[in-house]
Amino acid sequence: MAENNCLTLKIITPGRVFYEGEAEMVEFNTSEGEIGVLPGHLPMTVIVKPGVLTITEPEGEKEAALHAGFVEILPDKVTILAEIIEWPSEIDAARAEAARERAQERIHEHASDTDMARAETALLRAMARIQVIR
């Protein structure tokens, strides 16, 4: 029975296989909003937005900061192709905080030469990092 409640999660980055294992639920942020994937989901491909990735394993929860990539969802299998992803232990808290302030400043100033989309992504990224550490 336990087998049926789990889906195989595989997280691949360009440099390594980041995670491979069984999960009861996977939650992350996409271009259309935050979603949680349970076993038996409709086949779907979604695009990642910076946010917190939560993996619910039978033994407990794991979190990571997922910044870019896309996800392929099949009923019994989820494959995350992540361009950038970090475990909490790999994040530098001070740097993330500084990046958040910088991005916020840029958005507030709203100068004509700032790339707003880029600043917003930077802010989202920094916030995802900070959230994961907490």
Place this chain on the structure above:
Amino acid sequence: MASMRDIKRRKGSVQSTQQITKAMKLVSTVKLQRARASAENSKAYFNCMYQTVNRILARVGSLQHRYLQSAGSGKKAVVVISSNRGLAGGYNSNIVKLVTRHEGWDREDVLIYAVGRKGKDAFVREGYEVRMDLSDVVEEPAYPDAMLLCGELLKAYAEGEVGEIYLAYTAFKNTVSHVPTLLKLLPVEQAAESEGEEPEVPMNFEADDEEALEMIIPKYVASLIYGGLMEAVASENGARMQAMDNATNNAEEMISDLTLKYNRARQGSITQELTEIIAGAEAIS
């Protein structure tokens, strides 16, 4: 016949060269193992990416999209991955030849995005326009580098400056076989359809087709460039290892040849001295 001193000096110089080539061979063997491991690690990502993109392409079929049809400009951007250092046999010249001897490619129509100093220098010499030089990347390719290069390429493509994008790199088949390869990055060719392979499940996209293409194709291109970089680094070290192995063997051969010559010369001089002494002694008595 060269004098004993000359032969000895020559032998010494060959020996010290051999020491260098031997050391270089060992260094590139170690580097090859590392490069190969990371090239294999990146394969998983690349294969998944390839499957997904093919699945999307199979679905959208003949959608009118700028990533699927050429924008019209006849110019071609070519990313050429070579090495920063020489002494790698034909590694660099093969990859340069692949581009310069390509049929139907005029010098004026090709923009070079060089990764690797040796390749860049060769193209400058040949009179090509080198748009960008990212030679430092070859030392230790990282994914952000591929993303940066990809961003530049897509910008040129979106502005209509170039109509096609190619990647020239040396594919790593195994330790002894490296094949210079030219890969078309954009517009994406729909090879998936001809294979006639039906995806086992219909795939849905949260975003619409066009949006999905817009997001995924850049990632696809970046992953191809990254994969190319990883393989090229492995090939470079493989080529260097082979070249240095040959050099070491040649030096070995030369040394044994010179040793023989040296011994002959030594024996010759001893014989000559003896004859002179005997002749001198006979003359006195």
